[in-house]
Every structure is written in structure tokens, then in C-alpha cells.
């Protein structure tokens with residue numbers, strides 16, 4: 001169990017940089033004795049006499065034997081990440097030195113930090129609220145510009161400030177309703193019902209917007225899943241390679257994928273797309289067992305977009321229509337993107353005529369890189385990436401989504417109650433329920449189990 005009392009009495013230590021050999025490693029100490037413990041083994045200066053935010057060169061010794069030359073950065077409470085006394089020791093990153101130094105600090109009174117304990121302390125000491133603490137984990141894990149921006153925005157508190165302001169207004173109303181209960185015999189109304197309805201309406205509109213931003217936020221965090229499908233030899237691999245070269249992105253074959261589906265991660269416009277190459281759908285049903293086809297459909301259902309790539313020289317309008325119909329039974333028409341490839345050997349006007357009545361076909365050549373920019377623009381558009389460029393808040397955390405949904409339900413119930421001749425008690429109860437769930441997001445309401453489940457997901461040293 002993680003501690004839940006603020007202002008911890010003990011001092012914790014952990015490696016803050018990745019384990020293994022490197023040029024430099026940083027060992028972090030935090031707690032009331034952090035500077036004192038480091039000072040016991042640090043030679044060169046008296047660290048306890050130094051100002052906050054200063055860096056000092058010295059040696060760390062064990063029984064007068066030098067273990068390493070280091071730089072020690074001193075932070076005096078409350079001006080540190082955890083708001084406790086802290087020291088960051090930069091040493092040479094050999095596993096031997098790291099192990100030796102951490103053991104020395106432990107011998108002198110520190111204890112090993114639990115996963116996420118530095119950030120937990122920052123939260124308990126009021127440096128961060130809960131959604132900001134979670135943003136720290138997201139920031140560390142972010143691999144693309146978009147996911148980085150999203151985490152940074154949450155870390156800066158944009159999202160929690162918005163919720164805090166709303167919560168405060170509701171608290172004020174709850175207080176007025178409680179007051180009415182005290183004067184129950186006199187039948188007075190302090191809380192203006194029409195105003196309360198307006199407030200609930202505006203809170204719900206913010207909450208619903210946040211709820212509906214989750215799909216995008218989640219996609220940004222984990223990559224937008226896109227199924228790329230089409231007959232063999234239509235140019236699927238060529239297209240993926242062309243996109244890869246375009247953006248110099250990282251290709252990775254995600255572990256755990258089977259031969260029927262191969263995933264490539266491609267960074268387009270700062271957003272990670274996960275391209276899932278499935279086995280053929282329609283045309284191969286006689287060759288591949290139904291199981292493979294069913295798997296392809298399952299992937300389509302789980303994906304945000306489906307690209308159907310085809311060679312117009314080999315695809316009639318009837319066939320294409322049949323494919324669109326079939327795909328439409330597994331995904332929304334809006335998420336299907338029809339792409340005609342090998343434009344270098346064909347004629348766009350002629351092809352357009354052939355597929356008259358079928359909307360939204362893109363004509364490209366993967367090999368000669370014709371209209372690839374149009375293709376990527378369309379992808380970004382279909383992924384609603386433009387929502388990211390405006391200042392709207394996007395949520396990406398399942399815990400936040402659930403709390404927002406529960407808040408919304410409680411507010412729905414509050415509105416329903418207001419239509420009926422019930423007393424203030426029930427109303428007060430429902431408003432409190434909504435306040436509780438809103439508070440869960442920022443950590444104004446928290447319990448040990450919740451903190452435990454959030455912070456143990458961090459690595460040690462964070």
C-alpha cells in the first residue's frame with residue numbers, strides 16, 4: 001500500500017534515468033533528510049549550507065574510498081518537484097556505480113522509492129493535482145508531437161482548471177440547498193431553481209464535449225488504428241513504404257501480431273497511425289478459411305478508418321460497390337476511404353467516369369508518389385486531427401472518461417428530480433454524487449485504492 005499521509009517522514013531514493021550503461025545517470029533523493037543523507041557521503045562542499053537550485057561538484061566516498069565524481073543538485077523544500085528537500089545526483093552511469101551509490105544512501109537512512117512515489121508525493125503535497133500527475137506519466141510515455149502536446153496541456157492544468165471552476169459553482173448551489181434543508185419548516189428556496197438548471201446545462205455541455213473528445217484523445221495516445229485492405233498486388237506495401245519515407249517515421253512490427261495482420265506505425269502530421277494490413281476480405285473468401293476473413297472484419301470493427309486500395313484496371317464499378325456495401329456492414333460509411341492506385345498507368349478522368357456515383361475515391365500512385373499529400377490530408381481530416389489544433393481540451397484517460405460519465409448521469413438525475421415534487425434532500429444527494437465524481441478526476445476526492453492503482457503504474461524513480 002502506498003502512504004496517503006502528506007508530508008512523509010522518510011526519505012526515498014531511486015534511479016531517475018533508465019537502468020543500464022550510459023554516460024550519465026541521475027539518482028534522486030526526496031524527503032526531509034535528503035540533503036543530510038547525501039551530505040554524509042558527499043565530499044567537496046557542505047551541501048546543507050547551499051542555496052536551493054544550486055549544483056555542486058564533489059566525490060561520493062565509502063569509508064574514504066572514492067566511488068565516483070558527481071554533480072549534486074540541491075532543492076530545498078518547498079521549491080522542488082515533490083515539495084520536499086531533494087537532491088539529484090548525476091553520476092557516471094555504470095550499473096556498478098549506480099548500485100553502489102543507491103546502497104550508500106540506503107545505509108545512511110534513505111529507503112528505496114516505490115513506483116511513482118516521487119509523483120505521489122508531489123500530488124500529496126499539493127504540487128500537482130491528480131490529473132496533472134497522470135499527465136506526467138503520459139508525457140513520459142508520449143512518442144509523437146500530438147500526444148506530447150496533449151499531455152503537456154493536461155500537465156499545465158488546463159483541463160483540471162476547467163473542471164475545478166465548474167465544480168466550485170456546483171458546490172455553491174449544494175450549499176444553498178443544504179441551507180434550505182435547515183429551514184425546512186419555513187418552505188423557503190435559497191437556491192434559485194431556474195439558475196440551477198442553467199448551471200447544470202452548461203456543466204453538461206462541457207462534460208459531454210470532454211466525453212466525446214475521448215475517442216480522439218485515446219487515438220492520439222495509442223495511435224489511430226487504420227485497416228488497409230485490398231487484393232494482393234494492388235500496392236498496399238508500396239503505399240505504406242511511400243508514407244514511411246515521406247515522414248521518416250519509425251517502423252515497428254508490433255509484437256503479438258500474427259501473420260494475418262501486420263502493423264506498421266507511421267507518424268503523419270505529428271499523429272501516430274497504426275496501419276493494420278489484413279488478409280483479403282471478399283475476393284479471398286474461397287481461398288482463406290472463413291476464420292481469416294472473420295479476423296479481418298474484427299480488425300475493421302476495431303479500427304477508426306478502413307482504407308480500401310484497388311487497381312482500377314482490375315476492378316469494375318459493380319465490384320467496388322459490392323465491396324463498399326460489405327464494408328459498410330462492419331463500419332460507418334464515413335470511416336471508409338476508397339483509394340484507386342496506379343494512377344501513373346491510367347487516366348484520372350476516365351477512372352472517375354467509370355466509378356460515377358461512388359463518392360470520395362482518391363486517385364493516387366503509390367509508386368510515383370502522385371497525390372500522396374492529398375491522401376495524408378484526407379487521413380488527418382478523417383481522424384479529426386483538426387480538433388487538436390484548436391484550444392479545445394481533449395481527454396485520453398479511461399478513469400477520467402468514467403468519472404465524467406458518472407457525473408453526467410448524476411446531473412441527468414438531478415434534472416429529473418427537479419421536475420418532480422421531491423424535497424431538497426434528494427436533490428442535495430444527487431448534486432453531491434455529481435460533485436464526488438468530478439472531484440475524483442482532480443483528486444479533490446480520492447482514496448487509497450485509487451491512488452494505489454494510479455501511481456503503481458509509474459516506474460520506480462518517477
Ligand code: GDP
Pocket residue numbers: 230231232233234235236237238239341342343344345364365366367368
Ligand atoms: P500488395 O500486395 O498490395 O502489398 O502490393 P505491392 O505493394 O507489393 O505491389 C505490387 C506490385 O504493384 C509491385 O510490383 C509494385 O511495384 C506495383 N505498384 C505498386 N504501386 C504502384 C503504382 O502506383 N503504380 C504502378 N505502376 N505499380 C505499382
